[in-house]
Amino acid sequence: GIQVEQSPPDLILQEGANSTLRCNFSDSVNNLQWFHQNPWGQLINLFYIPSGTKQNGRLSATTVATERYSLLYISSSQTTDSGVYFCAVPNYGQNFVFGPGTRLSVLP
Amino acid sequence: DSGVTQTPKHLITATGQRVTLRCSPRSGDLSVYWYQQSLDQGLQFLIQYYNGEERAKGNILERFSAQQFPDLHSELNLSSLELGDSALYFCASSAMSAGANTEAFFGQGTRLTVV
Numbered sequence: 001g002i003q004v005e006q007s008p009p010d011l012i013l014q015e016g017a018n019s020t021l022r023c024n025f026s027d028s029v030n031n032l033q034w035f036h037q038n039p040w041g042q043l044i045n046l047f048y049i050p051s052g053t054k055q056n057g058r059l060s061a062t063t064v065a066t067e068r069y070s071l072l073y074i075s076s077s078q079t080t081d082s083g084v085y086f087c088a089v090p091n092y093g094q095n096f097v098f099g100p101g102t103r104l105s106v107l108p
Numbered sequence: 109d110s111g112v113t114q115t116p117k118h119l120i121t122a123t124g125q126r127v128t129l130r131c132s133p134r135s136g137d138l139s140v141y142w143y144q145q146s147l148d149q150g151l152q153f154l155i156q157y158y159n160g161e162e163r164a165k166g167n168i169l170e171r172f173s174a175q176q177f178p179d180l181h182s183e184l185n186l187s188s189l190e191l192g193d194s195a196l197y198f199c200a201s202s203a204m205s206a207g208a209n210t211e212a213f214f215g216q217g218t219r220l221t222v223v
Binding site: 030031033035041042043045048050086088090091092093094095096097098099100101 | 164196
């Protein structure tokens, strides 16, 4: 099946800093999602971004499908941004495969 | 609120027991997926249903089974529970199957603790 990698695995930031999270996938896909899992375990949809760039407040995402990667940008990070960020892609029509996640800690 | 409802939110049970987790998908969504997330681990795909039929299977144990009913809600049955089955179990739904241009939404999860 399709393989998904994410980097970095862990990230510690001071409040107010910016960061870039990366997701690489092993085959062409027709959609990609970014999720935030908060410290209470909830999985929150951030972006549905098969290609191109989208922005939502301090977060934005870019997917370059032809090069098989996506980037999630977090600007002016806040402590509430802490948690694990996952990207997920469809696995040949069967299910969504998740990357291992990037664990983000934003310090006050 | 994602629109996907999972019950119960928390479940504590003893080894050897059987439990049923329930999922109501978003209105209009035909696909339901079940995932397992053990402590500090990633999300492992268990099984997918599409409009009442099993569509795909992941690393689902034989002690586990699922079904999707005519009203599209789904249940995940876990039997002969072991300590290692303790995990967060997520249900997700999407309008179409994963290969299409379709977005998945996740429920809040059921946190299962086996003691």
